[in-house]
Amino acid sequence: MTVTLASRMQHMKASEIRELLKLTERPEVISFAGGLPAPEFFPVEEMKSISLEVLDRAGRKALQYSTTEGHAPLRQKIAERMNRTQGTSVGADNILVITGSQQGADLTGKLFLDEGDVVLCESPTYLGAINALRAYGPRFVEVPTDDDGMLIPDLEKALAAHPNAKLLYVIPDFQNPSGRCWSLERRQGLMELARKHQLPVVEDSPYRDLCFEASSLPSLMSLDRDNLVIHLGTFSKTFCPGLRLGWVTAPKGLYEKYVLLKQGVDLHSSTMSQLLLDRYLERHDIEQNIARITAAYRARRDVMHAAMTREFPAGVRFNRPQGGLFLWVELPEGIDSRDVLAAAIQRDVAFVPGGCFFPNGGHHHTMRVNYSNMPEDRIEEGVRRLGSVIRSFLR
């Protein structure tokens, strides 16, 4: 067949790393590669009784088409929880239920981006967002970050160099891939610049609730006085990813556009999934579920950090995230983490080479390491093997 594809398909390549990681699906592999929640905390028993209740009380409704915006009581609950936990003041009419927050990145690209438009983002940033937005042909301008988030003077320089930038995409809480959490000052600094430039800010927030500290920092949406922030949320990390439910919170004006685009891409998200989640939120305390998950991930983070401290040779840097699923490792420059992965797979341990999180390439000495999906003894063993592999590269 000699058919002609859209020109955007030139940028859309299957990742070599994804192919490599397919080799890690064997059960004997200790995988720190995925971003999977720990399935032992999925409320399987609760879901059984809830499934029966939903089908008994609203079976025909649960199995029928429904509105693009989403199940109204669920939207109400999402708005109330955001207002309660983040101090925002949004209503159900700002909430669009979507098929995982990944869909929010796609809809955002569709809404804002023409070919060649500039998207400002953290360096590194979330691979899934890069892939979603890349279909719309933008130029990514990476803004340097440190452990406290984006460097505000660098953001200012980037805005001066790209005054027509269309979007600022950030993950302020326990970022994927770096695990970093932005300080209050950086959040305020970003919002000040966004206001000055009237630049829309996409706050992707999948990990915010998985906070190992006593209290969270304000979300960007809660700091917004100009309706510039679009907030993407998800139940994939706090409930069950297999239901594919997330949400967009958008200011009026933009909200209706998201609905219009969502209708074109899949009409609406699963009615059954929405009714199951809505019933779960009525019958059970999701905060308690989140507390259980967070405690387990904190313990795993501790085990992983301690093991790295023991097992990794001098010259390897790694952080100690205050929440989320990921820890970020920097090898000495010159060591390519793709080679390290190839060697690690031979030892039945895996991670994601960090280079793929930099939309403009480079940074191949970095690694993203997940600690949420493996029990503590496997984390210890995996880090031991990884340390030995890394040492072999340092010789």
Added chain:
Amino acid sequence: MTVTLASRMQHMKASEIRELLKLTERPEVISFAGGLPAPEFFPVEEMKSISLEVLDRAGRKALQYSTTEGHAPLRQKIAERMNRTQGTSVGADNILVITGSQQGADLTGKLFLDEGDVVLCESPTYLGAINALRAYGPRFVEVPTDDDGMLIPDLEKALAAHPNAKLLYVIPDFQNPSGRCWSLERRQGLMELARKHQLPVVEDSPYRDLCFEASSLPSLMSLDRDNLVIHLGTFSKTFCPGLRLGWVTAPKGLYEKYVLLKQGVDLHSSTMSQLLLDRYLERHDIEQNIARITAAYRARRDVMHAAMTREFPAGVRFNRPQGGLFLWVELPEGIDSRDVLAAAIQRDVAFVPGGCFFPNGGHHHTMRVNYSNMPEDRIEEGVRRLGSVIRSFLR
């Protein structure tokens, strides 16, 4: 806020008719407007036992992330059923599970269309596909149709006028909105031209299984010898739309591109929905379910057609579809069905004005009338009211 949206948003307008139809959601309205299946045939009781089984046996898996391609046993079953009922020879590795076949239209636009590219389609065609594809900025070239499908000499002329056309989008079986079914000759004629021009053909096939006659005509994919046909299927009409499950069948080469794009837009479709459907297909005979639905829709089609014959004044033409959900009405030219709808809503009856199914406008004397979602007595009463409204316009 004075943010700048993507230029595509200029074409993406909320439909006035959609706003009007919101007025028809009152329970007293007899609505022939939607394309909703009859919920009384949803297998609610079966879904209860299946939900328990899935959660008992594979609860953690059902609630976890899964692969973009879809649940492997489900893909296998879809391929086998296509081969059995359509005589195709596809494998599980041609099947991508998607979030309703609507998503297939979006992914197809993303895969093939650059701004200004020509899409050839039936006149009229499916509104949801127009909306999905429009986001990619194509020019729609409508090819005239009659009761047997697209007029092949007109397709030939269109191809001569637009030799760089990118896609041919058609719904050969019981089309939305017209209810028409293409004859074998037209199907063969289309495939001959597609072959000659090496033009990809999207066969959107949501209604194929709802056939009121003894046997179906060959699908385009079964006639394809050149890997030119992409087939979109769905379980929304034969099982439950609320699970949001459909599929793309694509030839190798294109298949991998669809997977890549699907990963960017929502990672994968609901694992829970997929496992429920897979278990349903194992435990129950979906052919029996389809037979029950089809018998009911055939009876409703009969009732609606008889009522229109009785109630509609001379000069109004309507067809008698051999399958699917919709019947197509042509009022005398000069009568605008949008005005008829406004008057009909006053009498608590609704339909969709046909103009919105023509991507380039016009044809406002046409109407799409759904018969699947109302019981027979309401169909009779609704057509009676509609006849009286139409008569008032003919005076």
